Amino acid sequence: MEQAAPALERLLQPAPLEPLGHPDAGLEAAVGEEAEGAQDEEGPGDRTMTENNFWLKKIEISVSEAEKRTGRNAMNMQETYTAYLVETRSVEHNDGPSVLTDSLWRRYSEFELLRNYLLVYYPHIVVPPLPEKRAEFIWHKLSADNMDPDFVERRRIGLENFLLRVASHPILCRDRIFYLFLTQEGNWKEIVNETGFQLKADSRLKALNATFRVKNPDKRFTELKHYSDELQSVISHLLRVRARVADRLYGVYKVHGNYGRVFSEWSAIEKEMGDGLQSAGHHMDVYASSIDDILEDEEHYADQLKEYLFYAEALRAVCRKHELMQYDLEMAAQDLASKKQQCEELSTGTVRTFSLKGMTTKLFGQETPEQREARIKVLEEQISEGEQQLKSKNLEGREFVKNAWADIERFKEQKNRDLKEALISYAVMQISMCKKGIQVWTNAKECFSKM
């Protein structure tokens, strides 16, 4: 641990509070650091590293166990929850043995905290999603109980997947809070909260407002938002119907089990037919019980789809951030324009736009030249400030679009790869199911032929 920790510490930069700066500078710094001792796998701006990421070469992360715990919650009420063992191993050399460097217990709410933190500090990143909080899209044999061992097991896998995704992300993997999540059990929650990230989070209302009122968002983001809405809708539908399909398939297989019993009873009164019937009945029992494993495998496919269902939400979050920034920019530009106009009117004496000052002046008499001068001066200051702000907002906005789009491209590639793999493994599952079916019925047919 002693040897590994300083190396890791050095490689990680503290979480940048304003992640939008010169993007390439940040990356280059990281590249510079990692160049020492590690292979230079990326150039500046190269976002396509995943499995080749230096993190995964040095680090293995796993969520290896789940344990039921009881404790007291914030309201001092006793509660039962599940804790998950997060283990980190470092690999000294490429093919060398891995050494356990860190091992601590985390519960689901801490994972949530980590993710919420990442969402706030990396709004331009499509942040990997967590496995579902509650069991959804279930069919009758699956339990809706969060404590159910099958659910806990699937969640364990989902949490491990989440950590691996973060660790393989070129930017997220360098985050200090993430590093501490893996290495520091006690006090971690306090550290996260001390960053004050909750305060920096954009309010829902603000975001909603921006979505409705923004005039000129980048078209790509508008399209992307539309896509993520559709994706969410279609995957939800798919998962719902798949659950029903699983339910029905279960019924079909299980009813065949009844043949086993009745063939056995029938064989008792038969002479020559008896043996054939009896053994065929056994195969019917085998058939009926085979569905349990088959459907358990299919749940993994459903989980893969669910991950991308939740990813759609993360995509939408990035689009929303863009809309918010763009709206902010538009408002600032509008404000600046109106101030400039005011200034001009005051200087030239013409009133073209309505202003409260103008009205009160009309009502209560003209102001003195000194007063006017003072107002002009204030406005000029404000205008100058406003121009500065607009410039930096513009820059921020462009940086955001650039960085976000880069991550979105990376995400798209990942999504296509992952979903293709998921479809292939689904097809393989179906093939295996068909082969089992052929086997069982061929065996049964042979038994019948001996009747």
Place this chain on the structure above:
Amino acid sequence: MSGGLPKALPSTGPHSLRDMPHPLAGSSSEEAVGGDSTPSPDLLMARSFGDKDLILPNGGTPAGTSSPASSSSLLNRLQLDDDIDGETRDLFVTVDDPKKHVCTMETYITYRITTKSTRVEFDLPEYSVRRRYQDFDWLRNKLEESQPTHLIPPLPEKFVVKGVVDRFSEEFVETRRKALDKFLKRITDHPVLSFNEHFNVFLTAKDLNAYKKQGMALLTRVGESVKHVAGGYKLRSRPLEFAAIGEYLDTFALKLGTIDRIAQRIIKEEIEYLVELREYGPVYSTWSALEGELAEPLEGVSACIGNCSTALEELTDDMTEDFLPVLREYILYSDSMKSVLKKRDQVQAEYEAKLEAVALRKEDRPKVPADVEKCQDRMECFNADLKADMERWQNNKRQDFRQLLMGMADKNIQYYEKCLMAWESIIPLLQEKQEAK
């Protein structure tokens, strides 16, 4: 046959009479009669209408069981009787060519009955008549009356149970045709029933209705006498073998009933599964429209699921049309057999009662009166006929169920094979790398 809207009936059957080689063509009748002890494969093929395969002498599975036609014909196949083994077949009957008749009063279906025979009981070597269901019903009643000591095969159900089923749909008519064909073939195979007068008339008469009206002019002696057996005699003790048969039939009917219920339940579950599949597949299509690189793979999965759905529909249709009716037939069969057993009991009871009455009269006549002797005769004939029929029935039952269950296994294998092919063919599509990006 896959499901769908009821189709119009074909105007001609699958085989034209001209196409079928006469089983005894190419050789004189004497040669055929005294010829090979087992009919040649060609004869077997021609005899069983619609069959495309053979039942091999060792009882193995016919070749080419994977084709749907042969699967369903498997279920219709009747094995050669053990009794007839070694003899030459001289009577061939087939039911085909259903036609719809629309009259002012009613609409009904007739079937063509084709008979080919060298028996002296038949004036012509070939007959072709048209009969409707009620004619079959009449025939069965007549057989029951005139041959009460024998087991008469069952007919398919008279009335359609659910109002939903269309009695003129192609599926329903075909199911019924197969059952009627089987009915006649079972009679044809029976060494006694096949010589029955009514059966002969049924096969040959141009105007069956006129004959029906003539009444029971041709009853046999046995039939008449059994008809007069009064009920109400109490049976002393049933011979063990008939008691065993009765118990067997009770349990047998019970088990078949259970199997029927299970099969129906499976079909119901499969149909519900199919409904969900039909919604499931298209969602992948909808998703495909959103995507770029994933569009083809997703569309492929959608098509694949569609193919599996079609295969499943074929499976459920086949099971409904071919499996369930045969099960039900056997339940009806065992019911009618039970009533024959009861009649046998009555004949025995009557004999025992008469015997006892004679004994009570305390007459010293050592000779048994004639009418008691007649009763004894009757009873012993009945017992003998019934025993023989039971053995025949057991054999046929074994063959029928062997084929029925193998057919069921076959259909399921075919279903999985179709699905397997669909999914295997899509793997290369899913693994394909897109060149243009």
